[in-house]
Amino acid sequence: MAAFADLDLRAGSDLKALRGLVETAAHLGYSVVAINHIVDFKEKKQEIEKPVAVSELFTTLPIVQGKSRPIKILTRLTIIVTDPSHCNVLRATSSRVRLYDIVAVFPKTEKLFHVACTHLDVDLVCITVTEKLPFYFKRPPINVAIDRGLGFELVYGPAIRDATMRRYTISNALNLMQICRGKNVILSSAAERPLEIRGPYDVANLGLLFGLSENEAKAAVSTNCRAVFLHGAVARPVPMAGSDCIRCHGESNGEALLCSLT
Template identity: 30%
Template sequence: MIKTTGFYDLCIQESLFTSLLTNNDLIESLKSLHNFGYRTIAVNQSIDDGNIEVGKKKKKREPRETQDIVPVPFNLKRIQDVVAQLQLENFVVLNRLTVFFSHQEALHKITKSTNYKKFHIIAAAPTTMPAFTFTCTSLEADIFSFNPENKFNMRLNRKHYNLLIDRGFHFELLYSAAIQDSTKRKNLIHASHLFHAFGKSKNIIFSSGAENFMYIRSPYDIINLGFIFGLSELQCKSAVFHCPSKVVLNSVGRRHGKAVMFVENIESEKEDVIMLQESEGEDMETDQPRQKKTKI
């Protein structure tokens, strides 16, 4: 079970961490993230469904080659080592995957991939209307995202919005795009006002989406910034605190099937290895045995 506390930034691009070559840079940036008040961050990797079709063609030519479409999750070892070294309390780092897709066929391949299951959080970013309706009806993910570079071109309506909320989705706004240039800012404000019009800005989360450390702002700045995105004072706070924490909780639920129950033996003096069992009911035979985990 992942225990997380606020504040949250559930989208920091992988490139931000890969660009920090020396350990000192990494230490500095993690320190300032901690000083800002962030306690849970997620390293984001994205895949586009346009690239996968190229992969498909390749496979037809060379049927032996079994390459996974989904990238291997970013190795958090280096970050976690630094966190342990700095003795930052309650600082959690997660993996997140953003899937940009225009057809549901390609999506099927992605969800069946083995790497897909290794990610903690999954964000869906449909680019066409059929893909959007598919997301509303049957896709299992945690976050509904979109690319602020393009105009928000979905025909949103109240029914779809509420459908997504009922299925535990949260709507994401990437604020670093708003800092970078005014077109992205316009798109972002447009989208957030649509969310306000159709769903009263329910279940909105803010995350940075930053590729450079200079584009990360403190959570209190973001709470204030929420006003121009049409959120109320309370919604602003929950957009960086309560809603992302629900995202993390929901993601645990999604990864483990219908019912989640962790049975842990806390008395460590009797047994060295703490066994963690899950009772899954009917889901047991359909899912993989990797759901039985050993955790300390």
């Protein structure tokens, strides 16, 4: 079985807090985490920053509970798109975007969801869980996204913090599962504090509430996460920030991934 992964630890300005998130994830048995930098161009003075360097966080990486090896830290960029113009930075494959191991998009309208699934150069499409879906999922764009190897991300953090959010999360997840049949789904924490991270087996159990089968729920915290990173490694096969902790020198992206994330 592939290593357990949480691909959404929220990056903030407080490096001490971020270290705490990574240490907690390692203690809970996650072998791989992604530090997620979120950009919302609807807000003023938003720009794509360089990813957090692993060397800024740790001189020695935490050891994964039950393993004899250190945790792997990936970098992730998530762009919230509320207008078609926000997609331009992804179409242009800007140099800053290419610095990240994983690129995700959070579309806020049906038209933008369709564009994300069918055209954008991303690895992951985020599904809203904090409000009622503003549109219905349709089979054609989701099938195209699956064929392109894109993942669909559901975050569980809001569901464990608030009863209303829990209802939205379960409802939106079930709507997604009716169309995608559990394919290419990943489950992430979206944690800003250590207490918001749950162990991988607990997260897999949450996946059952979201309409995933037992095998699909386990894949959502392991093999599907690996597939998301591999998609990014193939789409943007250049040395990326933070990649010193995941890639093995002298190997191709795919070979390095298989030797590090299994």
